[in-house]
Amino acid sequence: xxxxxxxxxxxxxxxxxxxxxxxxxxxxxxxxxxxxxxxxxxxxxxxxxxxxxxxxxxxxxxxxxxxxxxxxxxxxxxxxxxxxxxxxxxxxxxxxxxxxxxxxxxxxxxxxxxxxxxxxxxxxxxxxxxxxxxxxxxxxxxxxxxxxxxxxxxxxxxxxxxxxxxxxxxxxxxxxxxxxxxxxxxxxxxxxxxxxxxxxxxxxxxxxxxxxxxxxxxxxxxxxxxxxxxxxxxxxxxxxxxxxxxxxxxxxxxxxxxxxxxxxxxxxxxxxxxxxxxxxxxxxxxxxxxxxxxxxxxxxx
Amino acid sequence: xxxxxxxxxxxxxxxxxxxxxxxxxxxxxxxxxxxxxxxxxxxxxxxxxxxxxxxxxxxxxxxxxxxxxxxxxxxxxxxxxxxxxxxxxxxxxxxxxxxxxxxxxxxxxxxxxxxxxxxxxxxxxxxxxxxxxxxxxxxxxxxxxxxxxxxxxxxxxxxxxxxxxxxxxxxxxxxxxxxxxxxxxxxxxxxxxxxxxxxxxxxxxxxxxxxxxxxxxxxxxxxxxxxxxxxxxxxxxxxxxxxxxxxxxxxxxxxxxxxxxxxxxxxxx
Amino acid sequence: xxxxxxxxxxxxxxxxxxxxxxxxxxxxxxxxxxxxxxxxxxxxxxxxxxxxxxxxxxxxxxxxxxxxxxxxxxxxxxxxxxxxxxxxxxxxxxxxxxxxxxxxxxxxxxxxxxxxxxxxxxxxxxxxxxxxxxxxxxxxxxxxxxxxxxxxxxxxxxxxxxxxxxxxxxxxxxxxxxxxxxxxxxxxxxxxxxxxxxxxxxxxxxxxxxxxxxxxxxxxxxxxxxxxxxxxxxxxxxxxxxxxxxxxxxxxxxxxxxxxxxxxxxxxxxxxxxxxxxxxxxxxxxxxxxxxxxxxxxxxxxxxxxxxxxxxxxxxxxxxxxxxxxxxxxxxxxxxx
Numbered sequence: 001x002x003x004x005x006x007x008x009x010x011x012x013x014x015x016x017x018x019x020x021x022x023x024x025x026x027x028x029x030x031x032x033x034x035x036x037x038x039x040x041x042x043x044x045x046x047x048x049x050x051x052x053x054x055x056x057x058x059x060x061x062x063x064x065x066x067x068x069x070x071x072x073x074x075x076x077x078x079x080x081x082x083x084x085x086x087x088x089x090x091x092x093x094x095x096x097x098x099x100x101x102x103x104x105x106x107x108x109x110x111x112x113x114x115x116x117x118x119x120x121x122x123x124x125x126x127x128x129x130x131x132x133x134x135x136x137x138x139x140x141x142x143x144x145x146x147x148x149x150x151x152x153x154x155x156x157x158x159x160x161x162x163x164x165x166x167x168x169x170x171x172x173x174x175x176x177x178x179x180x181x182x183x184x185x186x187x188x189x190x191x192x193x194x195x196x197x198x199x200x201x202x203x204x205x206x207x208x209x210x211x212x213x214x215x216x217x218x219x220x221x222x223x224x225x226x227x228x229x230x231x232x233x234x235x236x237x238x239x240x241x242x243x244x245x246x247x248x249x250x251x252x253x254x255x256x257x258x259x260x261x262x263x264x265x266x267x268x269x270x271x272x273x274x275x276x277x278x279x280x281x282x283x284x285x286x287x288x289x290x291x292x293x294x295x296x297x298x299x300x301x
Numbered sequence: 302x303x304x305x306x307x308x309x310x311x312x313x314x315x316x317x318x319x320x321x322x323x324x325x326x327x328x329x330x331x332x333x334x335x336x337x338x339x340x341x342x343x344x345x346x347x348x349x350x351x352x353x354x355x356x357x358x359x360x361x362x363x364x365x366x367x368x369x370x371x372x373x374x375x376x377x378x379x380x381x382x383x384x385x386x387x388x389x390x391x392x393x394x395x396x397x398x399x400x401x402x403x404x405x406x407x408x409x410x411x412x413x414x415x416x417x418x419x420x421x422x423x424x425x426x427x428x429x430x431x432x433x434x435x436x437x438x439x440x441x442x443x444x445x446x447x448x449x450x451x452x453x454x455x456x457x458x459x460x461x462x463x464x465x466x467x468x469x470x471x472x473x474x475x476x477x478x479x480x481x482x483x484x485x486x487x488x489x490x491x492x493x494x495x496x497x498x499x500x501x502x503x504x505x506x507x508x509x510x511x512x513x514x515x516x517x518x519x520x521x522x523x524x525x526x527x528x529x530x531x532x533x534x535x536x537x538x539x540x541x542x543x544x545x546x547x548x549x550x551x552x553x554x555x556x557x558x559x560x561x562x563x564x565x566x567x568x569x570x
Numbered sequence: 571x572x573x574x575x576x577x578x579x580x581x582x583x584x585x586x587x588x589x590x591x592x593x594x595x596x597x598x599x600x601x602x603x604x605x606x607x608x609x610x611x612x613x614x615x616x617x618x619x620x621x622x623x624x625x626x627x628x629x630x631x632x633x634x635x636x637x638x639x640x641x642x643x644x645x646x647x648x649x650x651x652x653x654x655x656x657x658x659x660x661x662x663x664x665x666x667x668x669x670x671x672x673x674x675x676x677x678x679x680x681x682x683x684x685x686x687x688x689x690x691x692x693x694x695x696x697x698x699x700x701x702x703x704x705x706x707x708x709x710x711x712x713x714x715x716x717x718x719x720x721x722x723x724x725x726x727x728x729x730x731x732x733x734x735x736x737x738x739x740x741x742x743x744x745x746x747x748x749x750x751x752x753x754x755x756x757x758x759x760x761x762x763x764x765x766x767x768x769x770x771x772x773x774x775x776x777x778x779x780x781x782x783x784x785x786x787x788x789x790x791x792x793x794x795x796x797x798x799x800x801x802x803x804x805x806x807x808x809x810x811x812x813x814x815x816x817x818x819x820x821x822x823x824x825x826x827x828x829x830x831x832x833x834x835x836x837x838x839x840x841x842x843x844x845x846x847x848x849x850x851x852x853x854x855x856x857x858x859x860x861x862x863x864x865x866x867x868x869x870x871x872x873x874x875x876x877x878x879x880x881x882x883x884x885x886x887x888x889x890x891x892x893x894x895x896x897x898x899x900x901x902x903x904x905x906x907x
Contacts (some may be wrong), residue, residue, distance in 0.1 A: 115875025286691030419787035
């Protein structure tokens with residue numbers, strides 16, 4: 001090979017590497033976004049403490065297996081159960097917000113965010129810890145690009161979950177019930193749907209998603225009381241860009257956001273990632289026309 | 302008094318509200334099709350039609366709350382088709398809503414006083430520093446508010462939070478907000494909906510006395526045809542987005558298509 | 571329901587003024603507050619005087635957030651950012667050799683611009699999208715501070731010199747208190763006056779029903795911008811005070827958590843209430859100290875989240891609402907058998 005084509009080969013490798021990383025990160029975002037979309041679909045609410053619910057699963061699990069001698073799997077499962085239960089409890093609280101006080105769900109779930117963070121800090125500690133590798137230590141090389149087991153796993157999991165949820169929401173009775181429960185709970189209830197159970201169950205399922213994503217994220221980075229917050233913020237950003245009312249658009253936005261982050265980091269350095277992402281959301285939200293209504297549709301035709 | 306309202310004196314100073322070839326379309330759905338009609342100056346005009354006829358859409362298009370508009374809306378010799386809501390309000394086009402929109406955390410007085418926003422107000426700096434212009438503006442606004450509250454019979458309730466009031470009173474509060482500055486075009490969307498007989502008569506009386514004392518063109522979207530017949534001197538009928546006919550309420554209600562749309566094939570007394 | 575004019579005639583010039591006894595009660599309350607404010611440095615120890623000074627500083631900030639969120643309904647997670655902007659602007663201006671007065675003018679200019687910059691993208695947004703954009707600005711501010719170690723001290727933070735003039739040293743509790751009071755009083759007066767204006771009423775309308783507001787002729791965008799700029803100016807001023815009274819600035823004092831705690835203060839005190847925002851400021855300054863003294867320093871953060879949840883759900887009018895209910899019940903039982 002000539003010197004020039006060696007150069008090209010290296011930069012393609014680099015690009016390939018960051019693209020793999022970006023897609024994997026995007027898959028993590030997409031998975032967490034699935035939980036957010038589920039919750040929004042069934043109760044038109046936002047849970048700002050969603051990331052912390054997941055954190056309880058991962059950080060709590062770590063705490064159980066590293067400080068209390070639980071077997072790893074048992075510790076993680078127990079903590080996940082707690083996260084699921086927590087998510088259901090938050091739903092019970094948010095459910096009681098009267099319709100005319102829109103925006104209160106944000107305030108209440110901000111309280112949940114604060115509460116869970118401080119519980120974790122006080123119960124465990126404020127330090128950062130290493131988590132289970134979850135296949136991050138198993139790598140293969142494809143075309144000079146390193147792909148680890150975690151990357152493959154999370155992308156596969158994300159795609160399967162997206163497919164599974166799509167089928168569930170679009171093709172089954174359950175999916176229709178979910179949407180009915182959100183749009184007109186009274187009518188849904190009169191057709192025999194147990195709206196309350198449906199909502200609590202959906203939030204619980206979302207809690208499971210959060211816990212799984214939190215564990216994956218912990219394996220890719222590290223775990224502490226705060227680490228899920230930036231992830232959740234970026235997930236919300238992807239959701240806002242694609243539209244919380246839709247399905248494939250926000251999920252695609254999640255993958256693209258992961259790629260965007262990875263590419264910005266490569267070309268402009270790690271320090272540039274934060275401003276790049278936040279400037280993006282400011283620009284997008286400022287310039288995007290108000291296509292859909294998060295609030296109740298006001299003026300009827 | 303059951304005779305229809307007579308235009309108050311000074312009507313000739315009122316700008317005429319009219320629409321020409323007005324079409325409102327949302328994607329494939331056509332809410333209003335090529336409506337050309339003028340609202341008789343200074344009269345109380347009933348806008349009738351079955352559900353989905355486009356009555357609220359017409360109000361929306363006139364008041365600026367609608368998208369997907371093609372055609373023209375004129376106020377006097379001014380083309381207000383593309384004019385934003387606020388400027389229309391300043392020009393005197395004020396509306397109420399089908400679902401009462403109030404400031405639920407505030408009292409009756411504040412809610413009605415909100416309507417004085419369209420009067421000439423001091424700058425926010427003058428307001429915030431409590432300068433003399435602010436004091437006199439505030440006096441003027443409060444005077445107008447008390448006057449309208451008296452007309453509506455709400456003086457005693459002035460400091461009660463609106464979410465404590467019965468539905469009929471909440472309706473009246475919104476009507477008060479619309480009327481407090483005596484705008485030249487008043488658009489009310491089913492103001493009598495949900496009111497009992499007593500409430501309807503009271504509302505009728507309020508509208509009639511306001512109309513008597515200050516000239517305006519009042520457009521009432523209403524399903525209560527008896528109320529329309531009693532109160533309105535003109536009527537416009539819509540059906541499925543199209544104009545059916547205009548004229549006196551008696552003529553309009555006797556129209557065959559209106560009869561069919563409202564009462565089915567057999568005519569009702 | 572009658573539509574005849576009521577027999578009583580209301581003087582047209584009367585605002586919805588309270589009857590005589592309530593006006594007297596108001597003056598009494600005012601006098602009591604004045605006495606208490608003067609008594610603080612005379613009666614309390616230096617430690618408590620300094621805490622009161624901090625309450626005054628944070629109170630100026632919470633009044634600002636109360637205007638933006640409590641009154642206008644715009645949920646901003648960037649309020650600590652405005653505070654930090656004021657504090658760091660003060661520091662930068664001072665280190666370039668300018669006087670505190672110049673620093674204040676600079677703070678107001680910077681806050682004005684900051685308020686505009688944050689307001690404009692949020693005009694058509696509400697709820698989560700609005701909160702996210704403000705959060706984004708907050709994170710950007712943090713990033714700027716952390717990455718400009720040369721000018722701002724970065725993550726480690728930086729000490730700030732207090733204002734010294736003769737015997738006056740604003741690092742000392744007494745002078746910190748006096749300086750803060752000089753701004754707390756006008757801030758409160760402005761906040762109270764706002765409630766009597768058309769602008770203030772328009773802000774309520776923007777919060778409660780943008781439809782009602784639009785149909786009444788409220789200039790919604792302009793109102794939101796004014797609310798943001800006012801919030802930024804209040805918080806920026808509080809930042810100026812903070813710089814001269816606390817002696818040290820660190821970016822963690824102005825992060826997302828700080829913004830959330832300012833929100834807790836406004837919500838707990840009672841959204842929209844001037845008194846409420848003072849109660850809230852007292853809470854976020856004094857209660858952590860209380861828990862420290864009791865020996866449970868970590869309890870405060872646990873309680874903070876719980877407080878926000880409980881108050882938002884169960885006590886929508888906050889402490890101020892509870893207080894006014896209690897006062898009402900006390901005064902109305904006098905007239906009844």
